[in-house]
Amino acid sequence: MTRLIFLGAPGVGKGTQASRLAQKVGVPHISTGDLLRTAVSQQTPLGSKAKAYMDQGQLVPDELVVSLIEERIQEPGAQIGWILDGFPRNVAQANVLEQLLDRMRQHGKQVINLDVPVDVIVQRLLERGRADDTEEVIRNRLSVYQSQTTPLLEFYKTRDQLETINGNASVEEVEASLWQAIQAQPEP
Ligand code: AMP
Numbered sequence: 001m002t003r004l005i006f007l008g009a010p011g012v013g014k015g016t017q018a019s020r021l022a023q024k025v026g027v028p029h030i031s032t033g034d035l036l037r038t039a040v041s042q043q044t045p046l047g048s049k050a051k052a053y054m055d056q057g058q059l060v061p062d063e064l065v066v067s068l069i070e071e072r073i074q075e076p077g078a079q080i081g082w083i084l085d086g087f088p089r090n091v092a093q094a095n096v097l098e099q100l101l102d103r104m105r106q107h108g109k110q111v112i113n114l115d116v117p118v119d120v121i122v123q124r125l126l127e128r129g130r131a132d133d134t135e136e137v138i139r140n141r142l143s144v145y146q147s148q149t150t151p152l153l154e155f156y157k158t159r160d161q162l163e164t165i166n167g168n169a170s171v172e173e174v175e176a177s178l179w180q181a182i183q184a185q186p187e188p
Contacts, residue, residue, distance in 0.1 A: 002081040008114035011125040018085035027081035057140030111156040114167035
């Protein structure tokens with residue numbers, strides 16, 4: 001059973017690795033960024049509320065993101081496991097997730113922190129060229145990550161669920177280290 005949370009700054013390659021791994025083990029890849037971008041492009045009420053935050057590189061308010069993830073993770077397809085990418089992004093979201101998983105009686109998740117030096121991240125993001133990847137927005141997203149998301153490293157470390165992987169290598173090399181880390185994990 002694969003239940004995995006990917007942590008790491010924007011641009012460390014979370015999305016790429018999460019998507020490859022999800023395909024390999026056959027569980028859904030759940031990215032709140034993707035869910036939000038879909039909502040924005042479909043101009044749903046939630047998407048319209050989220051857009052301004054995303055454009056500035058700020059976190060979308062918790063209640064919007066939480067409602068998306070609650071719905072998605074309870075879908076039948078997610079009962080066999082999941083890989084979360086981009087959620088949780090702060091301690092409040094992590095607490096909501098703990099409660100949700102308790103309610104669903106899902107235990108034994110693993111948290112992977114993909115670690116890449118900050119200058120490499122900025123370079124990668126500038127090369128990616130997504131709409132919210134201008135230099136100013138990138139700087140914003142990195143500082144939001146630093147202040148809001150890095151406390152999660154401690155949160156999961158104290159729960160003995162955290163594993164850090166060097167993400168400053170080729171996609172294949174990172175994939176291999178990731179695979180090793182997952183295999184080494186005892187079944188809950
Ligand atoms: P990402 O694709 O994960 O880089 O997310 C793109 C943008 O979506 C972020 O800069 C945030 O504005 C928003 N976002 C994604 N996930 C979350 C989340 N868990 N909480 C708040 N905002 C989020």
